[in-house]
Amino acid sequence: MWNYTDKVKEHFFNPKNAGALETANAVGEVGSITCGDALKLMMKVNPDTNVIEDARFQTFGCGSAIASSSALTEMIIGKTVDEALVITNRDIAEYLGGLPPEKMHCSVMGAEALRAAIANFKGEEWVDDHEEGELVCKCFGIDAAMIERAVTVNNLTTLEEVTNYTKAGGSCQTCHEKIEEVLEAVLAKQAAKPPEKSPLLPVADIKPAPTPAPKADAPVAAAPKMTNVQRMQAIMMAIEEIRPQLQRDGGDVELVDIDGKDIYVRLSGACTGCSQSASTMMGVQMKLVEKLGEFVRVKPASLLAKV
Amino acid sequence: MTGVYLDNNATTRVDDAVVEAMLPLFTQHFGNASSMHAFGGAVGGLIEKARQQVQALLGAAHDTEIVFTASGTESDNTAILSALEAYPKKRTIITSVVEHPAVLSLCDYLENKRGITVHRIPVDSRGNLDIDAYKAALSPDVAIVSFMWANNETGTLFPIEELAKMAKAVGALFHTDAVQAVGKIPMRLADSSIDMLSLSGHKLHAPKGVGALYVKRGTRFRPMLRGGHQERSRRAGTENAPGIVGLGKAAELALQHMADENTRVRALRDKLERAILAAVPNCFVTGNPDLRLPNTANIAFEYIEGEAILLLLNENGIAASSGSACTSGSLEPSHVMRAMGVPYTAAHGATRFSLSRDTTEEEIDHVIAVVPGIIERLRALSPYWSKSGADAKGFAPVYS
Numbered sequence: 001m002w003n004y005t006d007k008v009k010e011h012f013f014n015p016k017n018a019g020a021l022e023t024a025n026a027v028g029e030v031g032s033i034t035c036g037d038a039l040k041l042m043m044k045v046n047p048d049t050n051v052i053e054d055a056r057f058q059t060f061g062c063g064s065a066i067a068s069s070s071a072l073t074e075m076i077i078g079k080t081v082d083e084a085l086v087i088t089n090r091d092i093a094e095y096l097g098g099l100p101p102e103k104m105h106c107s108v109m110g111a112e113a114l115r116a117a118i119a120n121f122k123g124e125e126w127v128d129d130h131e132e133g134e135l136v137c138k139c140f141g142i143d144a145a146m147i148e149r150a151v152t153v154n155n156l157t158t159l160e161e162v163t164n165y166t167k168a169g170g171s172c173q174t175c176h177e178k179i180e181e182v183l184e185a186v187l188a189k190q191a192a193k194p195p196e197k198s199p200l201l202p203v204a205d206i207k208p209a210p211t212p213a214p215k216a217d218a219p220v221a222a223a224p225k226m227t228n229v230q231r232m233q234a235i236m237m238a239i240e241e242i243r244p245q246l247q248r249d250g251g252d253v254e255l256v257d258i259d260g261k262d263i264y265v266r267l268s269g270a271c272t273g274c275s276q277s278a279s280t281m282m283g284v285q286m287k288l289v290e291k292l293g294e295f296v297r298v299k300p301a302s303l304l305a306k307v
Numbered sequence: 308m309t310g311v312y313l314d315n316n317a318t319t320r321v322d323d324a325v326v327e328a329m330l331p332l333f334t335q336h337f338g339n340a341s342s343m344h345a346f347g348g349a350v351g352g353l354i355e356k357a358r359q360q361v362q363a364l365l366g367a368a369h370d371t372e373i374v375f376t377a378s379g380t381e382s383d384n385t386a387i388l389s390a391l392e393a394y395p396k397k398r399t400i401i402t403s404v405v406e407h408p409a410v411l412s413l414c415d416y417l418e419n420k421r422g423i424t425v426h427r428i429p430v431d432s433r434g435n436l437d438i439d440a441y442k443a444a445l446s447p448d449v450a451i452v453s454f455m456w457a458n459n460e461t462g463t464l465f466p467i468e469e470l471a472k473m474a475k476a477v478g479a480l481f482h483t484d485a486v487q488a489v490g491k492i493p494m495r496l497a498d499s500s501i502d503m504l505s506l507s508g509h510k511l512h513a514p515k516g517v518g519a520l521y522v523k524r525g526t527r528f529r530p531m532l533r534g535g536h537q538e539r540s541r542r543a544g545t546e547n548a549p550g551i552v553g554l555g556k557a558a559e560l561a562l563q564h565m566a567d568e569n570t571r572v573r574a575l576r577d578k579l580e581r582a583i584l585a586a587v588p589n590c591f592v593t594g595n596p597d598l599r600l601p602n603t604a605n606i607a608f609e610y611i612e613g614e615a616i617l618l619l620l621n622e623n624g625i626a627a628s629s630g631s632a633c634t635s636g637s638l639e640p641s642h643v644m645r646a647m648g649v650p651y652t653a654a655h656g657a658t659r660f661s662l663s664r665d666t667t668e669e670e671i672d673h674v675i676a677v678v679p680g681i682i683e684r685l686r687a688l689s690p691y692w693s694k695s696g697a698d699a700k701g702f703a704p705v706y707s
Contacts, residue, residue, distance in 0.1 A: 013619075013622065019687065033610075036612065036655050038691070058689060060655075060688075060691050063614055063615055
């Protein structure tokens with residue numbers, strides 16, 4: 001028997017916001033009956049304020065899938081869509097007090113449904129992950145993009161973890177080699193140090209903090225830890241790298257604050273009402289994770305006042 | 308009522324009389340059966356008595372045909388590996404797609420690592436073996452045919468004697484994994500064409516960790532475990548004397564209770580199925596309705612998922628089992644359901660209720676009272692149910 005937390009049991013046995021929402025103006029459907037779990041998330045969003053006033057779900061799946069769906073609705077009601085779109089599967093799992101590793105894919109399904117529903121609200125024709133990249137796991141229809149995202153957001157390091165979080169490779173197993181290739185590529189990106197004379201890190205202008213002398217047996221290739229100033233510079237430079245792309249489309253992004261792992265940004269111009277803003281935020285987050293070599297969460301500045 | 312246990316195909320409660328028979332083996336008769344003194348001799352005598360009890364249950368001609376092992380899995384592995392070693396020029400195995408992993412995983416390994424040819428015979432929508440495919444696979448190169456007697460998920464019985472005769476006709480050994488069948492249906496191995504048969508103690512009210520392999524006299528045999536001379540050198544290792552004595556007692560009791568299993572227990576199973584089918588739309592019994600174990604009811608509920616069903620059953624004090632992916636941690640639904648072509652709409656919701664001689668009518672009534680509400684509750688959450696609707700006219704399950 002799975003070792004579910006009391007919170008998971010509570011949300012399974014007494015799910016909140018279950019059933020159809022007739023007044024929904026944002027619907028996200030992910031999963032399939034073939035895969036063994038599916039979620040239809042329905043939200044009523046106030047078009048003037050972008051606040052999610054109600055949310056309901058219908059789920060085909062196991063105890064943790066139903067609990068994750070219930071938790072998700074509780075987490076998003078009262079939030080604006082921009083506030084909601086930064087919710088990751090980790091947030092859902094944490095809200096529930098954790099899920100068994102083999103069940104983390106249930107939380108991923110919740111996060112995917114949320115993205116789909118928000119895209120639907122914005123009039124965007126949501127293209128699910130299967131069309132973003134090469135299909136890796138044919139049994140469960142998981143593509144490289146979804147694996148990359150799961151690896152990045154959840155700091156996954158092994159094939160087994162990827163399967164637990166995405167289901168990829170959980171059936172015929174013929175895709176294991178391909179999954180490992182994707183995993184290795186992401187990990188390599190994360191581990192990659194910026195070149196010494198990288199324009200992203202004007203280290204010449206930064207006074208390096210004194211570092212302790214390395215021990216004799218310390219691994220030679222160990223990446224040096226950034227000082228706070230270096231880290232802030234890296235974040236600023238990464239944002240600067242992204243801005244020209246957004247400006248070409250009439251939008252922009254600015255760094256507002258840094259609070260540990262949480263990076264607050266403000267989208268402006270065409271980006272504010274853009275149907276792709278969810279993807280933009282995710283893209284900024286991916287870029288920062290890549291540049292920093294650590295997991296960070298990108299959140300809208302509107303959340304800052306509530307911190 | 309403290310709880311309704313309907314997961315007897317997974318494991319059974321150890322019978323009180325079995326426990327009573329075992330207890331002296333821990334304190335009073337603790338000697339090593341191989342030792343040359345009275346302490347060991349007493350244990351040796353008890354083991355031989357157990358051998359005779361198992362012989363009687365199987366209807367075997369000789370007690371020496373019973374080899375005690377640690378599990379059904381060990382028995383299965385021993386039988387198949389023995390055949391390959393005894394007939395090294397034969398490089399083919401025949402089995403079915405619905406076998407227990409104890410056979411399927413070994414066959415996969417032998418195919419991938421040793422280049423053995425494995426024919427996996429398909430089944431039809433009721434779980435019946437494709438006899439034509441079996442005939443086509445038979446050849447003088449077949450070292451061993453291994454078919455389960457009864458399927459652990461659906462209870463469907465294979466025509467074992469017929470299948471064994473066909474194997475003998477091409478000179479192949481015939482093994483059956485009878486873990487689910489032993490103790491539930493009458494057997495007379497002395498008159499059969501079966502060369503080897505596996506059984507497991509904990510499926511028939513004996514403890515876990517003990518099993519047996521029947522090896523018909525005259526069958527060429529090679530041991531898997533080599534070492535001492537226990538079990539007439541066919542299975543080395545100090546005997547699990549308490550477990551073996553428990554298995555012997557359980558075999559004796561199974562013989563006594565077989566009529567009950569095939570009348571009262573069968574009637575309870577049928578009552579359970581009829582009541583659920585009548586009260587719950589869009590569900591059906593899987594397997595062969597006419598040729599099944601008397602204790603097994605596997606009901607597939609459309610549009611909901613098995614683990615969720617089990618959690619709610621458990622909340623109501625009922626223990627059952629499911630072929631759903633989520634219960635096992637494997638991410639695919641039961642290979643048995645898939646092999647039978649059960650659609651995904653139902654395969655994920657397949658739920659197994661397996662009864663035993665301990666099961667009472669009161670317990671079955673409780674399950675009948677609870678199940679419809681559970682299914683309704685989960686379907687109210689299911690996006691597929693709301694699409695199809697309880698009034699889905701024209702719904703035609705694969706099995707009716």
